[in-house]
Amino acid sequence: DLDKTPKSTRIVLELSSFQLQRLAWTARSPHIAVVTNLSPNHLDWHGTYVAYESAKQHIVRYQQADDIAILNADDESIRSWAPDCPGRVLWFSIDRPVEEGCFVRDGHIVYRNEANERRVCPVDALPLPGRHNLSNTLAAVTVACICEIPASLIKKIVTDFNGVAHRLEWVAEVDGVKYYNDSACTTPASTIVALQAFDTSVVLIAGGYDKGVPFDEMAAEIGQHARAVVLIGDTAEAIETAIGEQPVTSLIIDRASSMEEAVAHSTDLAQSGDVVVLSPACASYDMFTNFEARGLRFKMAVAKLK
Missing domain, CATH: 3.90.190.20 (Mur ligase, C-terminal domain)
Known part of the structure; x- marks a missing residue:
C-alpha cells in the first residue's frame, strides 16, 4: 500500500522492534526518524538487550545525509546514537536547552533551529499528565516544525489533544x-x-x-x-x-x-x-x-x- 501512495503524502508510522529488524532486508530507513526512549523489551524474541538495541537502531542506520534523526537528549542510551547517525540530528529535552530542536524553558515549549527560536505554548496548557507525555509532545512539535506546520495549528493540536485509548x-x-x-x-x-x-x-x-x-x-x-x-x-x-x-x-x-x-x-x-x-x-x-x-x-x- 505504501508503494502506491503518492510521494508527496506524509505518512506517520510507529514501528516495533520486530518491524525495525526487517528494515535490514531493504536497507532503508525513514526520512525523519524519531526515537523517544530505549529500555529492555522483547528479550524473549531478540535474545539479548544488545540485539534488541541493534534492531531499534535500524530506524536511523540506513538514513542518508539529507535525512533527519530526532533523538531524546534526556535518554543516555539514545544520546549515544548520535555519532552513528548518517544524517542531520535534532534533539528534544525536558531537562536542558538543545542546539536544534525542542526544549522547555521558563514553563514554555521552545523550538530552536539554526536561524531563530520561538515559543510554542505553555507546558501547563497540555492536557495530558506525566513527564513522558511532555517528552512525546516535544518530539512531535520538533517534527511539526521541521515539516513547516503553521505555529498556530501546532499550538491548537498539542493543547487540545487528550490522548489515545489504552495509554493512561x-x-x-x-x-x-x-x-x-x-x-x-x-x-x-x-x-x-x-x-x-x-x-x-x-x-x-x-x-x-x-x-x-x-x-x-x-x-x-x-x-x-x-x-x-x-x-x-x-x-x-x-x-x-x-x-x-x-x-x-x-x-x-x-x-x-x-x-x-x-x-x-x-x-x-x-x-x-x-x-x-x-x-x-x-x-x-x-x-x-x-x-x-x-x-x-x-x-x-x-x-x-x-
Whole structure:
C-alpha cells in the first residue's frame, strides 16, 4: 500500500522492534526518524538487550545525509546514537536547552533551529499528565516544525489533544477514586512512567505475559509511589519476588485471577483521592487476545462500579 501512495503524502508510522529488524532486508530507513526512549523489551524474541538495541537502531542506520534523526537528549542510551547517525540530528529535552530542536524553558515549549527560536505554548496548557507525555509532545512539535506546520495549528493540536485509548486513558471517577487504563503499557519502563505521572497514591494492576525482562527497577518505583499492587497473569510471581527484594514495608500485595477480580480488589484497597491504574508492564497474551481486549475488559469492569 505504501508503494502506491503518492510521494508527496506524509505518512506517520510507529514501528516495533520486530518491524525495525526487517528494515535490514531493504536497507532503508525513514526520512525523519524519531526515537523517544530505549529500555529492555522483547528479550524473549531478540535474545539479548544488545540485539534488541541493534534492531531499534535500524530506524536511523540506513538514513542518508539529507535525512533527519530526532533523538531524546534526556535518554543516555539514545544520546549515544548520535555519532552513528548518517544524517542531520535534532534533539528534544525536558531537562536542558538543545542546539536544534525542542526544549522547555521558563514553563514554555521552545523550538530552536539554526536561524531563530520561538515559543510554542505553555507546558501547563497540555492536557495530558506525566513527564513522558511532555517528552512525546516535544518530539512531535520538533517534527511539526521541521515539516513547516503553521505555529498556530501546532499550538491548537498539542493543547487540545487528550490522548489515545489504552495509554493512561482516564476511564472514570468513582467515590473519589480515579481509574486509568494504560493497557498499552507492556514494559516495566512504561509502568515506571505511569507511576511517576501522578502526585497521589496509586493502586497498580500489573502483570501478564512474560517477555523475559527484569522487574527490579519497576519494583523500586512501586515501593515509592503505590499504596497497593494487584498482580495478574504469568508474571505475578516474578513481580512479587522483585518487590520483596526492595526495602518496602507498607505496600499491600494482592493477587487476582481475572480483570474483574483485579478491579474489585483494587477498589477495596483504594482510598478517596487515590488513582487505580492498569499499567501491566507485560504483554497480554497469557489472558487476552491483545492489549486492546485487556483494556476494554478493565473499562467494562470499572463501568460496573458506578
